[in-house]
Amino acid sequence: xxxxxxxxxxxxxxxxxxxxxxxxxxxxxxxxxxxxxxxxxxxxxxxxxxxxxxxxxxxxxxxxxxxxxxxxxxxxxxxxxxxxxxxxxxxxxxxxxxxxxxxxxxxxxxxxxxxxxxxxxxxxxxxxxxxxxxxxxxxxxxxxxxxxxxxxxxxxxxxxxxxxxxxxxxxxxxxxxxxxxxxxxxxxxxxxxxxxxxxxxxxxxxxxxxxxxxxxxxxxxxxxxxxxxxxxxxxxxxxxxxxxxxxxxxxxxxxxxxxxxxxxxxxxxxxxxxxxxxxxxxxxxxxxxxxxxxxxxxxxxxxxxxxxxxxxxxxxxxxxxxxxxxxxxxxxxxxxxxxxxxxxxxxxxxxxxxxxxxxxxxxxxxxxxxxxxxxxxxxxxxxxxxxxxxxxxxxxxxxxxxxxxxxxxxxxxxxxxxxxxxxxxxxxxxxxxxxxxxxxxxxx
Numbered sequence: 001x002x003x004x005x006x007x008x009x010x011x012x013x014x015x016x017x018x019x020x021x022x023x024x025x026x027x028x029x030x031x032x033x034x035x036x037x038x039x040x041x042x043x044x045x046x047x048x049x050x051x052x053x054x055x056x057x058x059x060x061x062x063x064x065x066x067x068x069x070x071x072x073x074x075x076x077x078x079x080x081x082x083x084x085x086x087x088x089x090x091x092x093x094x095x096x097x098x099x100x101x102x103x104x105x106x107x108x109x110x111x112x113x114x115x116x117x118x119x120x121x122x123x124x125x126x127x128x129x130x131x132x133x134x135x136x137x138x139x140x141x142x143x144x145x146x147x148x149x150x151x152x153x154x155x156x157x158x159x160x161x162x163x164x165x166x167x168x169x170x171x172x173x174x175x176x177x178x179x180x181x182x183x184x185x186x187x188x189x190x191x192x193x194x195x196x197x198x199x200x201x202x203x204x205x206x207x208x209x210x211x212x213x214x215x216x217x218x219x220x221x222x223x224x225x226x227x228x229x230x231x232x233x234x235x236x237x238x239x240x241x242x243x244x245x246x247x248x249x250x251x252x253x254x255x256x257x258x259x260x261x262x263x264x265x266x267x268x269x270x271x272x273x274x275x276x277x278x279x280x281x282x283x284x285x286x287x288x289x290x291x292x293x294x295x296x297x298x299x300x301x302x303x304x305x306x307x308x309x310x311x312x313x314x315x316x317x318x319x320x321x322x323x324x325x326x327x328x329x330x331x332x333x334x335x336x337x338x339x340x341x342x343x344x345x346x347x348x349x350x351x352x353x354x355x356x357x358x359x360x361x362x363x364x365x366x367x368x369x370x371x372x373x374x375x376x377x378x379x380x381x382x383x384x385x386x387x388x389x390x391x392x393x394x395x396x397x398x399x400x401x402x403x404x405x406x407x408x409x410x411x412x413x414x415x416x417x418x419x420x421x422x423x424x425x426x427x428x429x430x431x432x433x434x435x436x437x438x439x440x441x442x443x444x
Contacts, residue, residue, distance in 0.1 A: 087207035089115045091142070094383040094393075095203045096442075098146055100402050100418020100425065102201045103159070103172075105183050108396035112383035112421075113185070113200040115140075115208055117193045125193035133190050137214035138197075142181045143207045144174040152176055160348035163405045170342065184214060221339040350408075354433040355395040364439040365390060368423060379441035381421045393420055398427060398434040 077083060093113035095101040102108040117125035132138070155165040156173045168176060185197040195211075216222075357365070368379050370386045384390050401408070403416060416427050416434075419442060426438040 085143075085209050086121065087118065087143070087209060088121050088211070089117050089208050091115055091200075091202050091204060091206040091208060093200060093202055093204040093206070094381075094421040095201075096419045098203055100397055100416075100420065101203050102397050102400065102402070104400075105185060105199050105201045107201065107400045108393050109186075109199045110384070110389045110393040110396065111198065111200050112188075113197045113202060113204075114383075115195045115197065115211070117195075119193075129190050129193065129195065132187070132195075132211075132213060135187060135213040135215075137184055138187050138195075139212040139214055139219075140183050140185055140197075140200075140202070140208055141210040141212075142183070142202060143209060144176075144179040144181050145205070145207055146203065147174055147179055150179070157405060159401075159403075159405055159408075160350055161344055162349040162408070164349075180209070350401055351432070352399045353401055353429070355398045355436070356433060357391075357436045361436040361439050365423070368439075368441075379422060381423075384421050390420065390423065394425060394436060398436070401429070401434070403429065 091113050092115070094111055102111065117128060119125055122128050152168065152175045154168060156168045156171055156175065157163050157165055158171045158173065172181075174181065181202075183201055184199075186199045188196040188198050190196070365387050368381055368384075368387055368390065369375050371381045371383060372385075373380055381390065384393065397418070397420070402418065403411075407414070407416070412429065414428075415437075416429065418425050422442050424438075424440045424442055425436060426440075427434055427436045429435075
C-alpha cells in the first residue's frame with residue numbers, strides 16, 4: 001500500500017502565484033490612481049482658470065457699469081503692484097527659436113528684427129512713435145514667453161559660469177519670479193507703425209510690453225557726474241595748492257582760452273607750432289582727455305601707495321591683510337571709474353571661440369540673396385542684407401558659445417543646429433573653435 005502524498009507544497013506554490021498576481025494588480029491600481037489624481041488636478045486647474053476668467057469678466061462688466069468703483073479698484077490694484085499687462089506688439093526676428101539666439105544684444109550686432117505696434121493699443125499707432133526717430137537706441141521690455149514653466153529658484157547656473165551657482169538677481173536669467181526681460185536695440189528706422197531694429201537678442205513672437213528711448217546722459221553711469229569724485233579730482237591730498245581740474249570724458253576741454261597753467265602746458269606740448277590746422281586742434285583735445293585720465297590714474301596710484309604705507313607703519317602685523325584688501329586691481333581707469341560689474345562677466349570660465357566655415361558651407365551661404373532682392377530662383381533672407389552680414393551674425397553667435405552647460409559637458413561630440421533668418425545652420429565644436437559645416441534654407 002503506497003504512502004499518502006502530501007499536498008502542502010502544491011498549496012504553497014498556488015498561494016505564491018496568487019500573491020504575485022495580487023501584487024501586480026495592486027501595482028496597476030496604484031498607477032491608475034496616480035493617473036486619476038493627475039487628471040483630477042488638471043481638471044481642477046482648468047476649472048480654476050475658467051472661474052478666474054469669469055471673475056475677471058464680471059469685474060470688467062462692473063467696471064463699465066460703475067466708473068467710480070472701477071477707479072477705486074484700479075488705484076487699489078496699482079498700490080499693491082498687481083496690474084494686468086497688455087503687449088504693445090510682437091517681435092518679428094531673424095531668430096525663430098531659442099536655440100542659437102544670442103544671450104546678449106551686443107554679441108550679434110548684425111541681427112535684425114522689427115516691431116509693429118498693435119492697433120488695439122492705440123487708435124493711431126504711428127502717432128505713438130512720433131519723435132522716437134531722433135534716438136539711435138531704445139530699451140525694449142518684453143516677456144520671456146518660451147520659458148516653458150513659471151518655476152524659478154533663488155540660485156541659478158549662468159552658462160558663462162560653466163555650472164557655478166549665483167543668485168538669480170545677480171544674473172540675467174529668464175527664469176525669474178516675474179519673467180520680464182530688458183534689452184537694448186539699435187533703432188535703424190521707423191516706417192509708419194513699425195520699428196526696424198538691429199543688434200537684438202529676441203526670438204520671433206516675443207510679446208513686447210514697453211519701449212523707451214536710450215539716453216546716455218541718464219542711462220549710462222559713465223556720463224553721470226559724481227560730486228565726491230569731482231572734489232577728489234580738483235584737490236590733491238599731497239599738495240597745498242589746488243590741482244588743475246580734470247574734466248569728465250564727456251566734456252569737451254577748453255583749449256582756446258587761458259584756463260590754467262597745466263592746461264596751457266598740455267596745449268603747448270600737443271599743439272607744437274602755432275600754425276597747426278583745425279584737425280590738429282581736435283587731436284590736441286583728444287590728447288588732453290587722455291592725459292587727464294592718466295593723471296587721474298596716477299593720482300589714484302599715489303593714494304593707494306600712501307594709504308598702504310600708512311597701514312603698514314601703523315600695524316605691521318596686518319600687512320598681509322592690507323595687501324589683500326587694497327590691491328592694485330581695485331584701481332579704476334577710464335570708463336571703469338564710473339561703474340563696477342562682477343569679475344566673471346568680463347573674465348568668464350568659458351572663453352570665446354574661433355569661428356570658421358568649411359568650403360561647402362561658404363558656398364551654400366553665398367547662394368542666399370539679400371532681403372530686398374527680386375531673384376526668386378535662389379534662397380532669400382527675410383531680415384539680413386546679404387551673406388556678409390550673415391557671416392558676421394554667425395560668428396557673433398558661435399564665438400560666445402551658445403550651448404548650454406549640459407550640451408557643453410555631456411554632448412561635446414554632437415552636432416549643433418540653429419536657425420538664423422531663413423537659414424538652418426549646422427556646426428560642431430572643437431577645442432577652442434566652432435566650425436560651420438552646412439547652411440541650408442529653412443524648409444517651410
